[in-house]
Every structure is written in C-alpha cells, then in structure tokens.
Amino acid sequence: MTQHLPLPNDTIALPLLDSDVLRTFVxxxxxxSFTRAARQVFRTPSALSMQIKRLEETLGHPLFVREARQVRLTPEGEVLLGYGRRLLKLNEEAVTQFLAPKLEGRVAFGTTDDVGTRILPSVLAQFARSHPAVQVDVVVGSSRQMLSRLDSGxxxxxxxTAGNPGQEPRGEIIHSEPLVWVGREGGIAAQRSPLPVALAHQGCAWRGMALDALGRAGVSYRIAYSCEHCAGQEAAMLADLAVAPFPVSLVRPPLRRLDPSLLPPLGEYQLALVKRGGMGQACEALAGHVMAAFRDLSPQQSRKETAC
Structure with missing residues (x-):
C-alpha cells in the first residue's frame, strides 16, 4: 500500500499580490503623499488608504509611516518597493508580448543633451521591451541642428528646447518647468558686483531668458563663463565663481536655488516634440513613450550633463 505523507508547511499556497494594488503602492x-498619488491614479485618497491597509494586512507588516504632510516607507516598505517595480515591469512585458502590435522598421530620433541624458535611458529601455523589432537611431545636437536634419528627412x-532666439514655434510642448537662479550652498558669488554669471552658448533660450531678466531689473552683471554644455555652468557654480540659470529639476546639493528676492524671476523653460510629416507607426509609438516619460519625470530622475 502506498503511504501518502503529509505536505510540509512551506507548500501552503501563498497569497498573490494584485498588480493594481502594487501600482498604487509604488x-x-x-x-x-496619498493625495498626490490619488490624483495620478484618478481615485480618492481614502480608496488608496484602504488598498494599502489590505496590503499591509496581507504581508503582516506596516509599509508606510504616516506624517503630517507626507508619508515615508518603513524598512519593509523599501524592500517591497524594489519587488513592486520589478513585478510591474514584468507584467507590462508579458502583456505587451501578446497585445502590442508587431511593429518593425527604423526611427531616427534627435534630441538635445539637456533632454537626452534625462529621459533617453528609460525611454529606450521601455521602447525596446515593447517593440524589439524597431531600430532606434539617436542623434544628439543643438536645437537648430536637429530641426535642420528633421526638415532634410x-x-x-x-x-x-522651445523658445530659442530665431527659432520658430514648432511641434507640441510636452514639458515645462521653472528656470531658476542657482549657486553653491553657502557661496558668495550672488553677493558680488557686478554679478558673475555662467551661461550656455549664444542662441540658447536659457541664456536669453537670463540676460533679459537681468537687463529689465537693471542688475549689473558680467558673463564670467560661457560654455556649450551646462556642465561647465555647473562647474563654475560648484567653485563658487558664478551663478547660473538652471531648470529647477536639475538643482541638487551642493548647489541650491537662490533666494527669489535676490535676483529677477526667469520664467518657464519648455521642451517641444516635433514630428516629421508622414511618419509611420513605429515613430508614433516612440513619440508616445517620450511623452509618457515626461509625464512621469521627477527631480530625482534628472541627470548631470545638459545643454540647450
């Protein structure tokens, strides 16, 4: 007679994590913030709170520490965040494998450094997963160069970058953020007279916005440094030799945003996506990935090497 041994305890079926709840958690x-997250997923904060409560009960651990105006992850929450991101990506890859249209072909994509180094890695990785048969050729250069090459086919x-001097408005604005004055934490460059400024090359919107603002406010200044890439501006600021106009999302220690009362406001910096007429489905798909990347863009995702 065959004897049936009892199953060990570790074979008991474990609960499955719901993708929708994981997406809420991430x-x-x-x-x-529950409130900001609720706006992104189009639900109420109370609905999100109930999802997280059930998730915490399922896992047997608190995942968030609730504070007055924000929430932060517990050690267990930090562990789950890594798993959650990986599971959501794997789910996306599995669904895409069966539902995404089988696109093939080639897309030639041009961008400026301030854009490319910020979003290209994630965009190309996601696009390769969704459309592995499409070849993407990337070209990096100035806005003027990119438009010329677009027009030539x-x-x-x-x-x-939108709004560069002499550049006609084209395409669709897909990202906008404040341009602010930046200097080194604890530095004295902002107190010098004339004000030493580090600017990008001529023809860059950042440079024009800064010079216009200083001129209107009657601020005495001198152009201490001018460079093709704003890594040069960053170097001048780190050495406390100058201040510079920077997108707010790129400001990180030891640099800091200067007190707005010290220097005139600069306004908004914008990015535009321009498509060639008659482009195919593969190009439309890549354009969708680019726009999605900027919807998800956060200051923590910014990169170091930038230029107009």
Missing amino acids: TIAECG ELDLVLL
Whole structure:
C-alpha cells in the first residue's frame, strides 16, 4: 500500500499580490503623499488608504509611516518597493508580448543633451521591451541642428528646447518647468558686483531668458563663463565663481536655488516634440513613450550633463 505523507508547511499556497494594488503602492511611495498619488491614479485618497491597509494586512507588516504632510516607507516598505517595480515591469512585458502590435522598421530620433541624458535611458529601455523589432537611431545636437536634419528627412522625431532666439514655434510642448537662479550652498558669488554669471552658448533660450531678466531689473552683471554644455555652468557654480540659470529639476546639493528676492524671476523653460510629416507607426509609438516619460519625470530622475 502506498503511504501518502503529509505536505510540509512551506507548500501552503501563498497569497498573490494584485498588480493594481502594487501600482498604487509604488505610486504613493514615489509621490510621498496619498493625495498626490490619488490624483495620478484618478481615485480618492481614502480608496488608496484602504488598498494599502489590505496590503499591509496581507504581508503582516506596516509599509508606510504616516506624517503630517507626507508619508515615508518603513524598512519593509523599501524592500517591497524594489519587488513592486520589478513585478510591474514584468507584467507590462508579458502583456505587451501578446497585445502590442508587431511593429518593425527604423526611427531616427534627435534630441538635445539637456533632454537626452534625462529621459533617453528609460525611454529606450521601455521602447525596446515593447517593440524589439524597431531600430532606434539617436542623434544628439543643438536645437537648430536637429530641426535642420528633421526638415532634410534625416530625422523622424526631434525633442528640443522651445523658445530659442530665431527659432520658430514648432511641434507640441510636452514639458515645462521653472528656470531658476542657482549657486553653491553657502557661496558668495550672488553677493558680488557686478554679478558673475555662467551661461550656455549664444542662441540658447536659457541664456536669453537670463540676460533679459537681468537687463529689465537693471542688475549689473558680467558673463564670467560661457560654455556649450551646462556642465561647465555647473562647474563654475560648484567653485563658487558664478551663478547660473538652471531648470529647477536639475538643482541638487551642493548647489541650491537662490533666494527669489535676490535676483529677477526667469520664467518657464519648455521642451517641444516635433514630428516629421508622414511618419509611420513605429515613430508614433516612440513619440508616445517620450511623452509618457515626461509625464512621469521627477527631480530625482534628472541627470548631470545638459545643454540647450
């Protein structure tokens, strides 16, 4: 007679984590707030709170520490965040494998450095997972160069700085953020007279916005440094030799945003996506990935090497 041995305890079926609840958890963790996360997923904060409560009960651990105006992850929450992101990506890859259209072909994509180094890694990785048969050729250069190559048919899609001097408005504005004055934490460059400024090359919108603002306010200044890439501006600020106009999302220690009362406001800096007429489905798909990347863009995702 065959004897049936009892199953060990570790074979008991474990609960499955729901993808929708995981997406809620990851969104809250990245936003640092139930209210902000609720706006992103189009639900009420109370609905999100109930989802997290059930998730915490399932796992047997608290995942968030609730504070007055924000929430932060517990050690167990930090562990789950890593798993959650990986599970959501794997779910996306599995669904895409069966539901995404089988696109093939080639897309020539042009961008400026301030854009490319910020979003290109994630965009290209996600696009490769969704459409592995599409070849993407990337070209990096100035906004003027990219538009010229688009018009000549060399490029299909261009992401560039809007509002550069002499550049006609084209494409769709997909990102906007404040341009602010930045200097080194504890530095004295902002107190010098004339004000030493580090600017990007001529023809860059950042440079024009800064000079216009200083001129209107009657601030005495001198152009201490001018460079093709704003890594040069950053170097001048780190050495406390100058201040510079920077997108707010790129400011990180030891640099800091200067007191707004010290210097005139600069306004908003914008990015535009320009498509070549008659482009195919593969190009449209890549354009969708680019726009999605900027919807998800946060200051923590910014990169170091930038230029107009």
